[in-house]
Amino acid sequence: MRRRRAAVAAGFCASFLLGSVLNVLFAPGSEPPRPGQSPGPSAAPGPGRRGGRGELARQIRARYEEVQRYSRGGPGPGAGRPERRRLMDLAPGGPGLQRPRPPRARPPPDGAPGWPPAPGPGSPGPGPRLGCAALRNVSGAQYVGSGYTKAVYRVRLPGGAAVALKAVDFSGHDLGSCVREFGARRGCYRLAAHKLLKEMVLLERLRHPNVLQLYGYCYQDSEDIPDTLTTITELGAPVEMIQLLQTSWEDRFRICLSLGRLLHHLAHSPLGSVTLLDFRPRQFVLVDGELKVTDLDDARVEETPCTSVADCVLEFPARNFTLPCSAQGWCEGMNEKRNLYNAYRFFFTYLLPHSAPPSLRPLLGTIVNATGELTWGVDETLAQLEMVLHLFRSGQYLQNATSSSAEYQRIPDSTITQEDYRCWPSYHHGGCLLSVFNLAEAIDVCESHAQCRAFVVTNQTTWTGRKLVFFKTGWSQVVPDAGKTTYVKAPG
Numbered sequence: 001m002r003r004r005r006a007a008v009a010a011g012f013c014a015s016f017l018l019g020s021v022l023n024v025l026f027a028p029g030s031e032p033p034r035p036g037q038s039p040g041p042s043a044a045p046g047p048g049r050r051g052g053r054g055e056l057a058r059q060i061r062a063r064y065e066e067v068q069r070y071s072r073g074g075p076g077p078g079a080g081r082p083e084r085r086r087l088m089d090l091a092p093g094g095p096g097l098q099r100p101r102p103p104r105a106r107p108p109p110d111g112a113p114g115w116p117p118a119p120g121p122g123s124p125g126p127g128p129r130l131g132c133a134a135l136r137n138v139s140g141a142q143y144v145g146s147g148y149t150k151a152v153y154r155v156r157l158p159g160g161a162a163v164a165l166k167a168v169d170f171s172g173h174d175l176g177s178c179v180r181e182f183g184a185r186r187g188c189y190r191l192a193a194h195k196l197l198k199e200m201v202l203l204e205r206l207r208h209p210n211v212l213q214l215y216g217y218c219y220q221d222s223e224d225i226p227d228t229l230t231t232i233t234e235l236g237a238p239v240e241m242i243q244l245l246q247t248s249w250e251d252r253f254r255i256c257l258s259l260g261r262l263l264h265h266l267a268h269s270p271l272g273s274v275t276l277l278d279f280r281p282r283q284f285v286l287v288d289g290e291l292k293v294t295d296l297d298d299a300r301v302e303e304t305p306c307t308s309v310a311d312c313v314l315e316f317p318a319r320n321f322t323l324p325c326s327a328q329g330w331c332e333g334m335n336e337k338r339n340l341y342n343a344y345r346f347f348f349t350y351l352l353p354h355s356a357p358p359s360l361r362p363l364l365g366t367i368v369n370a371t372g373e374l375t376w377g378v379d380e381t382l383a384q385l386e387m388v389l390h391l392f393r394s395g396q397y398l399q400n401a402t403s404s405s406a407e408y409q410r411i412p413d414s415t416i417t418q419e420d421y422r423c424w425p426s427y428h429h430g431g432c433l434l435s436v437f438n439l440a441e442a443i444d445v446c447e448s449h450a451q452c453r454a455f456v457v458t459n460q461t462t463w464t465g466r467k468l469v470f471f472k473t474g475w476s477q478v479v480p481d482a483g484k485t486t487y488v489k490a491p492g
Helices: 014-025 052-072 173-182 185-205 249-267 334-351 358-373 378-394 439-448
Strands: 139-146 150-156 162-168 214-220 228-233 284-287 290-293 313-315 320-322 408-416 432-436 454-461 467-472 478-489
Touching: 052 173, 052 185, 162 185, 173 185, 185 214, 185 228, 249 290, 249 334, 249 378, 313 334, 334 358, 334 378, 358 378, 408 454, 408 467, 432 439, 439 454, 439 467, 439 478
Parallel strands: none
Antiparallel strands: 139 150, 150 162, 162 228, 214 228, 284 290, 313 320, 408 478, 432 467, 454 467, 454 478
16 A cells, blocks of 8 residues: 655644645545536546547546446445435535535536436434534544545544545545546546545445445535545454464454355345455455455446357466356356455465364365365355354354363452463463353363463453453462453362
């Protein structure tokens, strides 16, 4: 991810930092699409540039029609026909540090279709959709990162909730390369803004627990530009694969299960089968341990047309797959299979098998191999992942395990304050904190660690309901602690 230069020098006050961030979000110098306005001549470049007036207008029109298609297509969950208005605070002296003026209404040219509306109300969570008024008095503004088109910021709303703000990156690759080619900053902004608008529509239409929540959006005037678009979304943590490899298998499996559920939803979405053309860990975030897709501006719904199997070659850096060409002239399952193989090569192969419970490894290996060979579709893949969850959560994976005959003395309402040792993977970097299904498994774990002489069953559980247990080297410092239970090896 390309890092932007810091907006302010170290030591400047927080209010100046916030002002700098919002000035970037609502930067002047170009004009984004206005609802009710068609991609007309104002979006076109001046003559004499490579590509010319017509090419930029053609690209804007193509993106406009794509957003219209996704906005109207399919009976998305909780969505009727999107409401043709903006959710925004237009009062004079309204929100934001720049005190935007009310926008001037401009009808589209005669006979031209309006710009696609942003999604209507109907927040995926409780409460009304957030608008420009929510951006009053935000605090803790922090630059998160940027890609080819968008910049992302983290801010805290007056009520204390942390959210992400997305806007067109005025220093980004998309806008910069377009301006260099066409020399039309206003038209190029409109072109880039359609990718952000497309993402808004898809976040709304594809609502799912593993799709980032769209909280709202704001078309806000700055000093020189009307209706600069900013989206307000759920905030997540970036997916860092090196860090994930150091977490517990249970948490890594949760990420793979989240991904399997997401791919099943995309394959059967109200819009049709959706593929993620830019499928990399950076397109996802983690929210309370769940994996969620956040970047949808490069998603595609249409399947690939074909006249023969030669048109249905699914290409990846390491290998290619040839899929059937249907009688209707579409490559069968190409969107679904592209998503599934990318899930294999970026997530499953690294996160699923390593340090898994021994009895689950054969099934996990089958899942990895089947997705790597594309012998399964998303339906079978998800069914097998759900089976792993059932076996793990119910404790059935322990049925053939040999229980230890070691005896331990139970000390209720107590804990051991020190005498820690490290193990991997652990929920605690300074000690050995693992999840277990029951007491018998905790004893088996302690018996398998040479340095373990005692363990403490805490009152905390994981997302599957398993108990978290601290394993200890001794029990010389047992102290009272309500809700916890200490077990120490019996002498002899």
